[in-house]
Amino acid sequence: MAGKPILYSYFRSSCSWRVRIALAVKGIDYEYVAVNLLKSEQLGEKYRSVNLTSQVPSMEVDGMVLTQSNAIIEYLDETREGPSLLPKDPKKRFLARQLSQIISCGIQPLQNLSVLRYLGDERKVEWAQKVITGGFEAFETLVDQSSGKYCVGDEVTMADLCLVPQVYNANRFKVDMSKYPAISRINAALLELDAFKVAHPSKQPDCPEDLR
């Protein structure tokens, strides 16, 4: 399959955003197909003909349809040229995966759209704040020990790809970020990088004009 990968993405989905950063860091050209989660397009026939699991993001590449953002990122990392998204040293690889999972298993799933809808408008902000601050306390403690310029030393890793979208969500839910100085410093450094700039929600074709 020699065609360009196709990424099915929603501009503000943090899992889609992680994969967009991976593609940009590794310099992989791809086609962007927008799936509007607010209109539940992921549940429609058109998207389900690509991906029966109705999850975003998904990627058509190498004759397969991939879902689960961190699994996609590791697949791209193992099969494509470009800067590695995990360190070579097993202990540092562990640290990058541990930090990634604090976000991808411990925070993001608990504050995604379907959970917030279930809780209802009254409770959703309180809940999102509780989940994010709980996870960020753990993340801050660990990243304070592992970080250089970025989460693990001075090279961008999968942990950084998870962190930036999560900080964006923390800001949307008005989490007090002054309690997390290491996270804030690393996030600011990452936002300076070209790969993080082009992958930002505000730069995606499906971002509404008023959020650009």
Next chain:
Amino acid sequence: MAGKPILYSYFRSSCSWRVRIALAVKGIDYEYVAVNLLKSEQLGEKYRSVNLTSQVPSMEVDGMVLTQSNAIIEYLDETREGPSLLPKDPKKRFLARQLSQIISCGIQPLQNLSVLRYLGDERKVEWAQKVITGGFEAFETLVDQSSGKYCVGDEVTMADLCLVPQVYNANRFKVDMSKYPAISRINAALLELDAFKVAHPSKQPDCPEDLR
């Protein structure tokens, strides 16, 4: 650090269980330290002196304290002898990670103890069933294509380590498992393996007598 790894575990925690299976498959001897989540021992001073993030499981090994079960599993896999928990082929490795993450990011975090306590007794069963059936529909579709005897072909992978504890939880919440024939078949085959038998909650030192 030449000492035995120490696993801080709760007998019924599905994330602890995953790691216990990994240790058993790879034949790694370890010390078991029980942390009682129902008594909130993970929040106590004693446990926090080991692991400030208050998460279970954690493992002391190679001079580090590790958290996040799937990151621990990949670390053990990369640094220890014994059967590999991920296939060599990148596409199959992807499949094993994708299935693992459907559970570890998409199901388990949403039906763990802290979420259920937040929702309250009235809503918790309905919520847990919704989360588990949503995730199992995706898992069933994918595993039907990737499986042989186990989730990905005929070798045990990380996906199998995630699946067995999740099926146990599904049964606790009375999910109708007849809708998931592939999952049910694979789960039954896995429960026959010695590594899965010794790692079962009922075989742990902190399992109460009446659940043995």
